[in-house]
Amino acid sequence: MARIELDISHSYKPRPQSDDDYALLPLKMSFNDGGAYALLGPSGCGKTTMLNIISGLISPSQGTVHFDGVDKTDATPQQRNIAQVFQFPVIYDTMTVGENLAFPLRNRKVPAARIKERVGQIAEMLEMSHQLGQRAAGLSADAKQKISLGRGLVRDDVSAVLFDEPLTVIDPHLKWQLRRKLKQIHRELKLTLIYVTHDQIEALTFAEQIIVMSQGRVVQVGTPEALFERPAHTFVGHFIGSPGMNLLPMDTVAGGVNIAGQDVGAPAGTAVPQGKLTLGIRPEYLRMADIGTAGVVKATVEKVQNIGTCHLLTASVGQHLLRARLPLEQNPPAPGTVAGFAVLGPHSCFYKNEELIA
Numbered sequence: 075m076a077r078i079e080l081d082i083s084h085s086y087k088p089r090p091q092s093d094d095d096y097a098l099l100p101l102k103m104s105f106n107d108g109g110a111y112a113l114l115g116p117s118g119c120g121k122t123t124m125l126n127i128i129s130g131l132i133s134p135s136q137g138t139v140h141f142d143g144v145d146k147t148d149a150t151p152q153q154r155n156i157a158q159v160f161q162f163p164v165i166y167d168t169m170t171v172g173e174n175l176a177f178p179l180r181n182r183k184v185p186a187a188r189i190k191e192r193v194g195q196i197a198e199m200l201e202m203s204h205q206l207g208q209r210a211a212g213l214s215a216d217a218k219q220k221i222s223l224g225r226g227l228v229r230d231d232v233s234a235v236l237f238d239e240p241l242t243v244i245d246p247h248l249k250w251q252l253r254r255k256l257k258q259i260h261r262e263l264k265l266t267l268i269y270v271t272h273d274q275i276e277a278l279t280f281a282e283q284i285i286v287m288s289q290g291r292v293v294q295v296g297t298p299e300a301l302f303e304r305p306a307h308t309f310v311g312h313f314i315g316s317p318g319m320n321l322l323p324m325d326t327v328a329g330g331v332n333i334a335g336q337d338v339g340a341p342a343g344t345a346v347p348q349g350k351l352t353l354g355i356r357p358e359y360l361r362m363a364d365i366g367t368a369g370v371v372k373a374t375v376e377k378v379q380n381i382g383t384c385h386l387l388t389a390s391v392g393q394h395l396l397r398a399r400l401p402l403e404q405n406p407p408a409p410g411t412v413a414g415f416a417v418l419g420p421h422s423c424f425y426k427n428e429e430l431i432a
């Protein structure tokens with residue numbers, strides 16, 4: 075295992091002119107030895123580029139990559155001692171499951187007894203012990219991808235294991251099991267795992283630290299809790315969560331604040347920063363309250379859906395939409411009702427130029 079440090083930028087164009095020409099804008103990132111990380115962001119934000127720079131498949135157009143303080147910028151994936159798992163299975167059809175799992179160890183001339191022990195351990199973790207003697211050729215796509223995961227995890231001497239959307243071909247039910255399994259495997263094997271995904275559930279279940287990316291930038295690195303409670307950027311607020319954070323324009327006025335065109339008082343005990351800002355509040359924390367009370371905006375209820383775990387309510391404040399996850403035991407207001415929603419309180423986040431300031 076190794077501590078990995080990036081101080082890089084990358085453009086696929088020979089003479090980049092503007093920020094848009096960069097797949098990765100200048101960034102500094104470090105991955106601690108033994109950590110579980112997810113690179114999360116929408117398609118095209120630069121996740122795979124970052125992963126390929128870590129593995130050595132791509133050289134950054136500027137900057138350096140260090141493993142345990144040693145400059146590895148020009149080293150190959152083999153020299154970096156990286157294991158990789160891709161979107162689609164990379165296995166030998168003619169070999170058995172056991173032979174496939176053993177392959178990376180045989181290649182490194184690991185003693186036979188150790189190979190047997192480690193293959194047994196990995197197969198057990200992936201619930202493939204009963205399939206060890208089976209030829210890979212006849213197996214389903216799911217089972218083949220599980221072998222790929224196993225091959226990525228079987229060596230205990232790698233600097234890191236990199237996963238690029240490894241659960242894409244996996245059936246949804248098994249996907250759910252494997253996400254948890256990977257977390258458990260991380261706890262048991264203590265490997266450094268770096269996992270690329272555009273699926274927030276996958277990132278939130280698996281990783282200790284999530285690196286949220288947007289348009290070639292790292293916009294926040296944090297625990298799942300930090301990304302939920304205190305998104306550092308409006309992009310993170312909106313991107314993480316289902317639905318994402320409610321965002322409303324806000325400005326200071328005499329005696330209180332103007333939120334999306336409505337003057338409201340600030341509730342006692344809530345420090346509201348001054349100036350033209352964006353107010354963020356998660357649907358999980360948005361609650362109904364009496365109109366006229368401090369920190370409460372009026373909104374017209376547009377839709378109420380029972381989604382099993384809560385009522386998901388959509389309401390409009392002028393041209394802005396608010397979403398609230400209300401407890402099932404609460405009787406929700408009917409569409410068309412004008413109701414009050416408490417937007418200022420301990421869970422409110424305040425953004426200036428998209429960055430969290432309070």
Ligand SMILES: Nc1ncnc2c1ncn2[C@@H]1O[C@H](COP(=O)(O)OP(=O)(O)OP(=O)(O)O)[C@@H](O)[C@H]1O
Pocket residue numbers: 086096097115116117118119120121122123124272
């Ligand atoms: N080989 C390449 N040549 C030129 N441009 C590329 C190349 N690979 C990626 N890009 C561009 O670099 C940017 C970042 O791409 P990258 O594949 O790293 O994003 P991503 O977040 O992994 O997206 P996805 O989830 O779709 O794979 C995109 O604008 C993409 O079009």
